[in-house]
Amino acid sequence: MRPADLASLAGGSLRGHPTRSLLTLLAMAIGVASVIVLSGLTEGARDYVRRQFLSLGTHLLIVLPGRNETHGGPPPLLGSTPEPLTLDDALALTRLAPVRRVAPVVVGNVPVRHGGLEREVTVVGSTAAFLPVRRLRLAQGRFLPPGDAHRARPVGVLGARLRRELFGPGEALGTWLRVQDRRFRVIGVLADTGQALGLDLGDMLVVPVASAQQLFDTDSLFRILVEARDAESVEPAREAVLRTLRRRHDGREDVTVVTQGAMLAAFDRILRALSLAVAGVAAISLVVAGVLTMNVMLVSVAQRTAEIGLLKAVGAADRQVLALILAESASLSGLGALLGLTLAAGVIALERRLFPAFPLAFEPWAVGFATGAALLTGIAFSLLPARRAARLDPVAALAGHA
């Protein structure tokens, strides 16, 4: 039998039972579409996280006080508590060759008042380098002035939303805010850049690091952001930072340096595992579709007993009958997969239009996986009905009973 004839015979018998065929097709399509859309969701999440990290600035290193803080281990048993990071630590890092910029960071929540309005606000103390290191943009005015980081100047830069909430349509530049018990003059407003990893930059007030330390009554830093010169400098920068701080802290290694790449890789691993798991769960719907195909083919074989008997009477060998039934289920799952791809493409296109900030990914591997799994389950599950058809006794089958 020629392949083209096999296909057209299979197509003919599928068209002979349109409802049954369509239902199986639909089940396959939904299975395939759910694999693609669900893995598109998790892959979309991966992309989202990646973009968030990149929006933090590239070639970034974060210096945290204490060893292995990110691992959540207990504080060291021996020796003193870790020495805090100081502003001079940060300034010492600016002189390192692989380092382009350094932004010390102090963070705290304090009440901010303007006119009759008072709000609890996240105040970030840093230097002029904070703007380029964090990839921020100004909407109005100036950012923190460069110069001596130890000088506690009473100036501040507002996040876009904070500006709206405190000033409404009014002019913010040049006005004085009361921050706790001190007064700060607004010299600039940040452009609205949305959220970055949970920290809402639109809601903060940036002041010089020395001013913030006075506000929070501390000498230490929350962390130090270090921008390496380029991708190749990240590792040398990490080593140089560790060396410098060990020297400055009397030989103790009491800081942790996290590179952006390492963080990204950690998140990426978790999300990759998640997206494979989700694809696996979605693949269960394909197995369900496979079982459905098997049932449909079993019913189809039972209803066509006489026809199969006739095929044998006019000379069909067992293998030809087997091939015919398998061709039918392969066409069902193949067409179902095609329909599922179309469905998934439609859903993803729609979602991208509705939620452009969080686009679903259209993953080639998911498409391949879903299509392959659909064909495989469709054919594997119809081996049983196909074998049953092939083994029918022609005389009994012609009489209409198997």
Place this chain on the structure above:
Amino acid sequence: MIELESVERVFRVGGEAVRALDGVDLTIADGEYAAVMGPSGSGKSTLLHVVGLLDRPSRGRYRLDGVDTTTLGEAQRARLRRERIGFVFQAFHLIPRMTAAENIELPMILAGLPPRERRRRVTRVLRDLGLAERCGHRPDQLSGGQRQRVAIGRAMVMHPGILLADEPTGNLDHRAGAQVMALLERLNREEGITLLVVTHDPAVGGRAERRIDMLDGRIVADRPQRGDPSR
């Protein structure tokens, strides 16, 4: 040449053995026209199924054109059915979703003939059957006689040497039955095809050159007869 030697076909029903064929010896030469007659349950259809390689004898030997068919595998038997044997059934057994032309084409598809050759033969067969303008009709759009003629076309399209017909006129009225018989007989006369017809109808059975009577799985009479004078 069909040669059956002490062929038995035993069915087990529950604990009982039903001897559908009970020691049948039968030789039919190429080009013969024989009618098989006998009461219901006498084993006529079983005989036809064994001869047509749809069924295997439980015991005994069946040689077709000198080849012992009992030693052949399933694929070889299917091939012989495809190339040497044509079947015509009382219930027509046409595939309902296929047109007359497609039903006739089916054995050639299974045999893997190229589409061009298939179309050529289908056209020719439909014309010979007087069904040329019915080629696109499905079985439910045809009369009983037309359906049986399509079934004969399907049986003949591979040019088999043997045509086996199990009560071909059983579902037809007198006129359509006569037409169908005339068609079968013409194939026997003009193409030299071996024709074996099972029938209950003495008028139909009386037309053959040879009459085989069966009873309880045995051949009880086997004699030449004059055949229909109109032939």
